[in-house]
Amino acid sequence: MQLGAINGSMLKQLMASGTASLFAHKSEVDTLNVFPVPDGDTGTNMYLTFQSALREATQNSSDQVNDILEAAAYGALMGARGNSGVIVSQFFRGFVKALPKGLKHISKVEIEKGLNGASTLCFQAVRQPVEGTILTVIKEIAKFATENLSQKTSLDLYIQDIYQHANQVLAQTPEMLPVLKKAGVVDAGAQGLVYYFKGIIQHLNGEAIPTEIENSTQKVTSVAPYIDDDLLDEGEINFQYCTEFILKGKQLDLDYIKNSLSPHGDCLLVVGDENNSKIHLHTNNPGIILDFAVRLGDLSEIQIHNMVEQSQQRQAKMLMESSTNRQIGIVAVTAGDGLERIFRSLGVQSVVNGGQTMNPSIEDLTKAVSAIPSSKVIILPNNSNIIMTANHVHELTPKEVKVIPTQSIPEGLAAMMNFSDDNSLDVNVERMIEKSSTVITGEVTYAVRAFHFNEQPIKQGDNIGLVNGEIVACDESPELVVEKVLKSIPAANSGLISLYYGHEVTAMTAQDLLNKLEASFPQAEIELYYGGQPLYYYLLSVE
Amino acid sequence: MALKIVTDSTADLPLRWIRELNITVVPLNIHFGDEVYKDGVDIWSEEFYNRLRNEPLLPNTSQPSPGEFLKIYQSIASPGDTIIGIYISQEMSGTAGSAKIAAELPGNSCRIEIIDSRFVSMALGLIVIKAARMAKNNNVTAAEIIAAIHDWQKQIAIYFTLNSLEYLHRTGRIGKASTLLGSLLNIRPILSISDGVIIPSEKVRGNIQKVASVMVEKLVQQYGKTPLMICVLHTEIPEVAQILQGIAEKNLNIAESYPSIVGPIVGSHAGPNTVGIIALPAQ
Numbered sequence: 001m002q003l004g005a006i007n008g009s010m011l012k013q014l015m016a017s018g019t020a021s022l023f024a025h026k027s028e029v030d031t032l033n034v035f036p037v038p039d040g041d042t043g044t045n046m047y048l049t050f051q052s053a054l055r056e057a058t059q060n061s062s063d064q065v066n067d068i069l070e071a072a073a074y075g076a077l078m079g080a081r082g083n084s085g086v087i088v089s090q091f092f093r094g095f096v097k098a099l100p101k102g103l104k105h106i107s108k109v110e111i112e113k114g115l116n117g118a119s120t121l122c123f124q125a126v127r128q129p130v131e132g133t134i135l136t137v138i139k140e141i142a143k144f145a146t147e148n149l150s151q152k153t154s155l156d157l158y159i160q161d162i163y164q165h166a167n168q169v170l171a172q173t174p175e176m177l178p179v180l181k182k183a184g185v186v187d188a189g190a191q192g193l194v195y196y197f198k199g200i201i202q203h204l205n206g207e208a209i210p211t212e213i214e215n216s217t218q219k220v221t222s223v224a225p226y227i228d229d230d231l232l233d234e235g236e237i238n239f240q241y242c243t244e245f246i247l248k249g250k251q252l253d254l255d256y257i258k259n260s261l262s263p264h265g266d267c268l269l270v271v272g273d274e275n276n277s278k279i280h281l282h283t284n285n286p287g288i289i290l291d292f293a294v295r296l297g298d299l300s301e302i303q304i305h306n307m308v309e310q311s312q313q314r315q316a317k318m319l320m321e322s323s324t325n326r327q328i329g330i331v332a333v334t335a336g337d338g339l340e341r342i343f344r345s346l347g348v349q350s351v352v353n354g355g356q357t358m359n360p361s362i363e364d365l366t367k368a369v370s371a372i373p374s375s376k377v378i379i380l381p382n383n384s385n386i387i388m389t390a391n392h393v394h395e396l397t398p399k400e401v402k403v404i405p406t407q408s409i410p411e412g413l414a415a416m417m418n419f420s421d422d423n424s425l426d427v428n429v430e431r432m433i434e435k436s437s438t439v440i441t442g443e444v445t446y447a448v449r450a451f452h453f454n455e456q457p458i459k460q461g462d463n464i465g466l467v468n469g470e471i472v473a474c475d476e477s478p479e480l481v482v483e484k485v486l487k488s489i490p491a492a493n494s495g496l497i498s499l500y501y502g503h504e505v506t507a508m509t510a511q512d513l514l515n516k517l518e519a520s521f522p523q524a525e526i527e528l529y530y531g532g533q534p535l536y537y538y539l540l541s542v543e
Numbered sequence: 544m545a546l547k548i549v550t551d552s553t554a555d556l557p558l559r560w561i562r563e564l565n566i567t568v569v570p571l572n573i574h575f576g577d578e579v580y581k582d583g584v585d586i587w588s589e590e591f592y593n594r595l596r597n598e599p600l601l602p603n604t605s606q607p608s609p610g611e612f613l614k615i616y617q618s619i620a621s622p623g624d625t626i627i628g629i630y631i632s633q634e635m636s637g638t639a640g641s642a643k644i645a646a647e648l649p650g651n652s653c654r655i656e657i658i659d660s661r662f663v664s665m666a667l668g669l670i671v672i673k674a675a676r677m678a679k680n681n682n683v684t685a686a687e688i689i690a691a692i693h694d695w696q697k698q699i700a701i702y703f704t705l706n707s708l709e710y711l712h713r714t715g716r717i718g719k720a721s722t723l724l725g726s727l728l729n730i731r732p733i734l735s736i737s738d739g740v741i742i743p744s745e746k747v748r749g750n751i752q753k754v755a756s757v758m759v760e761k762l763v764q765q766y767g768k769t770p771l772m773i774c775v776l777h778t779e780i781p782e783v784a785q786i787l788q789g790i791a792e793k794n795l796n797i798a799e800s801y802p803s804i805v806g807p808i809v810g811s812h813a814g815p816n817t818v819g820i821i822a823l824p825a826q
Contacts, residue, residue, distance in 0.1 A: 041574065041603045077648075078610030081572065081579075083637050086644065089609060125644055127633055345727040413728070417746045421722065496749045498728075525750055527729055543748070 003156035003204065005105035008063045014200045015057055015072065019050045021199025022192055029195065032188035042188035045082035050196060052079020053092055065103045065110075069096035084189040087122050087134055091193075094121030108158050112149045115142040115162075132177030134189035140169040156204050163194075163201050170194050239265040239282035242305040243289050247277050249297020257296070264288060282307065326421050328428060329372030332380040332412055333360060333390075336503060336533030339409060346416040348380070356535060359385050366396045376400045376425045378432070382412040384469070400425065404432045407469070408441035409533070410498065410541030442467050442485040442540040444478050463537070478505070478537035479513045483520065485540070492542045494523045500531030500539040546678040546685060547619050549628040551607065551638050552582040554668040555776060555806045564675035567619055569612060571638065571808045574603040582808050591807035592779055595815065601713070602811045606638040612645035620653040625685045627656045627678070629671050629692065631663045632739035635716055656685055658692055661739040664809050665774040665801065666701040669823045672801070673772075695823060700765055701736050702744060702758040703819025704751075708732065710814030711741065718742060733758055751818070755787040759794050762822050770798035770825045777818040778805040784818055791820060798825035 006014065022029075022043070029043025056075030057068050073096050076089035098117025099110055106114075119142040123129050144165045148158065170190050174181040202208070243265075247257075251274050258270045265283030283289055286304045293299055332348040334340055335355040343351055350368040354360040369377045377399050381390040384407040394401040402425060406412040415432040423431070443466045447458050453471050458464065465473035465485035473484035482499070486492040497517070501510040507530065514528045531539055549567040550556070561568055570581040575594065580586035582604075595602070612628075620626055628646075630639040639659045646655035660667045670692055677688050708724055711717040717724075718741035723732045726746075731754045733745040745761070747754045762771075773791055777784035784802070791797065805817055 041605070044574075044577070045605060074610070077613070077644075078608055080608035080610065080641070082605040083640075086606070086609065086637060086641055090644065125640065127640060342727045345725055347722065417730070417748065420743065422719070422742070496753075498748070527748075529728070 003154060003159075005107045005155065006065070007105050008065050008068050011065055011068055011106065012054075012057055014203055015050075015054050017203035018196040018199035019047070019054045021202065022047050022050055022196045025192075025195045029188050029192045032185045032191055041082060042084050043192055045085045046088055046189065046192040046196075048081045049076050049079050049085035049088045052076060053088070055079075063104060065106050066096060066099055066101055069099070072096075083126075084134060084192060086125060087138075087189065088193075090121045090125040091118045091138065094118035097121070108149060108155055111155075111158070111162075112142075112145040115145045118142065130177065132173045132175070132180060133187045134193050136173065136176060136187075137166055137169045137190045137193055141166050159204065160201060163197050166194050166197055239267075239284050240306060240308050241284065241286045242267075242280075242282050242307050243286040243303070244278070244280045245290070245293065245302040246300045247279055247293050247297050248275065248300065250275065252277055252296060257293075260292060261289060326374050327376060328419075328421055328425055329369075329374035329377045330380065330416075330419065331365065331368045331372065331377060332416075333365075333382050333386055334409060334412070334533075335535075336531045338530035338532035339500060340532075342413065342500075342529060342531075343416070346413070347419055347421075348416065354386065355383055355533070356385070359383070359389065362389050362392050362396065365390055365393045369393055369397050369399060369401060374399075377402075378419075378425070378428065379403045380406050380412040380415060382406050382409050402429045404429065404436060406436050408443070408541075409500070409531075409539050410439050410441045411436040413498075414439040414541070414543065438543055440468060440489055440491060440542045442482075442489065442538075442542070443536055444481045444485060444538040444540075445536045447474075479509065479516070482513060482538050482540065483517065486517065486521065486542070489542050492521060492524055495525075495542050497521065497524050497526045498541045498543075499526065499528045500533070501528065502531055502533045502536050502538065504534075505537050545621075545624045546683070546688065547624060547626045548671060548675040548678050549615065549619070549626055549642075550667065550671045551630050551636075552806060553631040553636065553638070553663050553808050554671055555664045555803050555809060556668045556671065557801065557803050560668075560672055560675075560801070564672060564679070566671060566675050567615060569607050569615055569638075569642075571607055571636070572605045573807050573811065574605065576600050580807075582806060586807055588804055588806055588810070591810065592815070595810070602807075603714070604636075604808050604811050606636050606641050609641045609644040609648070612642045613648055613650065616645060616651055616653070616655060620651075622652040624653040625656065626653060627658065627674060627685055627688055629658045629660050629667065629674060631667060632661045632736070633659045634661075634718070634739035635663055654685070656689060658689065659739070660692075661696055662699065662701065662736055664701075664805065664819070664821075665776055665803050666699055666736065666821045668803065669699065669772055669774060669801065669821060670695050673823070699821065699823045700762060701819060701821045702733050702761060703735075703813075703817060704731050704733050704747075704754050704758070705813055706816035707814055710812055714812050716741065716812045733761075751783050752786055755783070755790050755818075758787065758820055759790045762791070762820065763794050766795065766822060766824065768796045770796050771822045772799045772801065772825050773797045774801040774803055774821040775819070776803040776805055776821075778810050778813065778815055780816050780818055783816075787818055787820055795822070 026043035026047045030041060033042040053072040053076035057072040060068050060071035073092035076092045080086045080089040094117040095114035098113045119139045122135055122138050129135050141162050145162055170186050173187040173190050180187055254270050254277060261281055262268050265281045267282045269280040270277060330348045331350045332343045333352045333354045334343055335353055340351045349372050352360045352364050352368045379390045381387045387405045390403040404415050406415055415436040418431040418435040419428055447460055447462045447464050450460050451458050458474055462474055463478050463481045464471055465481040467488055472488045473481050475481045475484060510528055517526055552568055552570045570584050573580045573582055573586055628642050630642060633639050639657055643657050646657060660670055674688050674692055677683050720734050720741050720743045723743050731747045732743055734741050735744040745757055747757050775784050775788045
């Protein structure tokens with residue numbers, strides 16, 4: 001069809017069609033939402049804003065396009081929801097502000113002017129404009145409209161070309177904004193705007209707008225992956241397996257499928273139509289889900305991801321990323337997988353395996369220091385026999401190295417409580433030393449040789465307990481020694497007791513001990529962790 | 544020629560001060576799925592926390608539209624008046640942006656100043672209270688109030704602790720406190736706000752009483768015996784707030800106390816069991 005100009009009533013129809021198109025896709029746009037904050041509401045917010053614009057425009061009885069666009073701008077302004085909504089409101093306002101007064105028709109010139117006016121105002125509305133968003137699409141189509149204005153194309157072809165260009169820019173948004181690329185999505189706001197334009201094009205082409213996306217099968221496979229899985233990984237995962245597939249059948253009852261599956265997990269999504277539907281669900285038993293679905297039709301594109309595994313990988317990656325951006329790196333000497341994990345979770349980037357009977361060499365420590373990207377490094381020796389070695393590391397590296405003279409694992413952990421990458425190296429050293437000296441360390445191990453303690457003979461292999469390096473107790477079982485050790489520390493009665501059980505202690509034994517201690521030290525707060533350390537049945541601290 | 548003070552509902556201002564000091568509060572929106580509520584207009588803390596506890600759906604929030612600001616500007620001011628709008632940090636919300644767009648629209652008959660407080664909740668609230676008090680004095684100009692606000696921004700301190708960083712993380716408001724995520728030890732973070740964003744201030748192991756003492760200790764170090772305006776606020780844990788209030792009263796020179804509760808908008812982002820203390824020199 002050849003379109004000469006758009007008059008007022010046509011303009012209203014185009015706006016209605018754009019809004020309907022966005023409505024049809026709003027849930028999809030919601031799932032794309034990762035920037036600026038992944039709260040999954042961009043589609044809804046934009047739709048509500050466009051709807052408010054449409055309502056005002058429709059109620060306006062003027063035949064002048066300025067009046068109708070002014071009304072739309074006012075409606076958008078009143079109904080603007082969220083950041084994307086505010087940008088939409090500025091789009092309308094900028095568009096109409098750029099037009100001459102008293103217009104009865106919009107032609108190519110006005111579209112070019114309007115888009116450029118919209119672009120200018122939208123950029124002004126955002127405090128820190130970011131490329132790869134709806135702003136980029138608006139800016140680029142405005143530029144495109146100017147560059148192609150003199151082409152001898154008809155109005156509808158001109159609009160078509162602008163729409164095509166908008167699609168191209170949209171597809172490039174992940175290349176411009178890393179957070180989008182990471183999540184594997186295009187920008188939600190940009191996509192919302194393109195869907196609005198799509199509705200306009202469909203109207204110009206005389207096509208019907210689908211009223212609900214759930215009836216549009218070709219869209220089903222392009223539903224974005226559930227972004228929350230990828231970005232919000234710190235929460236507890238109640239259902240471990242993300243299960244997704246396409247179900248093809250005849251006369252599928254989507255409500256029946258929804259109701260049948262919902263008890264088996266969460267984040268359930270069933271979209272599509274009676275022949276073709278996409279199912280997504282987090283569950284602990286993908287087998288049951290597939291077994292149920294296979295009775296209803298053919299399955300394809302089955303994907304099952306273990307989200308716990310993914311979450312661990314992401315956390316490891318996050319720690320890596322955060323460590324490369326750090327000013328100050330930290331090396332800690334420790335033994336045992338549990339303690340290593342605890343140290344890393346507190347911000348230690350490099351762990352050197354060592355302790356009482358295996359003191360790492362200067363070379364081992366220097367290597368660990370060199371492996372950290374930061375030029376300033378703090379070492380936590382966590383053992384009195386390793387402090388001296390650590391003090392020599394600075395001679396072998398151009399990096400600035402400081403040693404916190406921690407004599408035990410609990411002192412090292414306490415020191416980490418006061419570490420902050422926002423503080424200078426000197427402030428950190430001062431605060432970490434201060435904090436590490438406030439904990440009392442207890443150790444429960446066995447005697448490596450026979451000796452006398454308080455005139456009592458101790459045989460090799462007997463269980464002994466130490467407080468800050470001095471023997472204070474011995475008894476038949478490590479657990480009894482723990483209790484004696486704690487009783488020798490007055491602060492244990494009301495303080496915080498942390499207990500790290502070693503490689504040779506079972507979780508059950510440790511739990512039993514915890515229960516017993518909670519009864520004997522009712523005023524204290526007691527926390528139990530798996531340390532996994534060799535030689536020491538228990539490490540403990542009181543603070 | 545009057546001076547009008549406007550803020551937004553994230554200030555968590557108790558109703559008493561809103562009325563007594565004639566402060567206009569623009570509500571932000573809360574979304575439970577497709578349902579939209581205006582904070583403090585058609586949803587209040589009690590109902591909100593009830594829903595937060597009992598519904599699986601987590602709420603979203605959104606800034607007021609520029610149009611809502613425009614309506615309010617038009618309803619409270621006459622030609623010649625000056626409106627001073629003091630809002631939540633722009634790093635946390637687009638509210639000040641909406642206020643600014645509205646201020647630039649034709650149809651405003653008065654002068655409108657927009658200030659990004661760089662804070663939220665009662666840190667914003669205490670600044671607003673002070674500004675509103677100042678505005679009651681007929682001899683004070685808008686420029687003087689704005690200059691004073693800039694001073695208060697430097698003097699104010701806020702410390703708070705959350706049960707879980709998950710809520711802040713979910714809605715992208717965690718700021719620099721993201722470094723505290725994923726710790727395997729049971730750590731209570733003490734957070735603060737600096738440069739408009741949330742920052743980690745201290746990591747404490749131990750019970751809430753210990754955490755409360757550390758927060759007050761930080762204020763003692765900062766202010767000594769200076770007379771202070773204090774606000775202790777919480778989400779649904781009055782007993783903990785009372786402990787904190789008690790420790791604060793013992794150790795600080797409190798001239799004025801403004802206890803409050805965390806409203807629905809801030810509560811959506813902070814999550815349950817939040818408690819905090821804010822201090823600003825009274826003079």
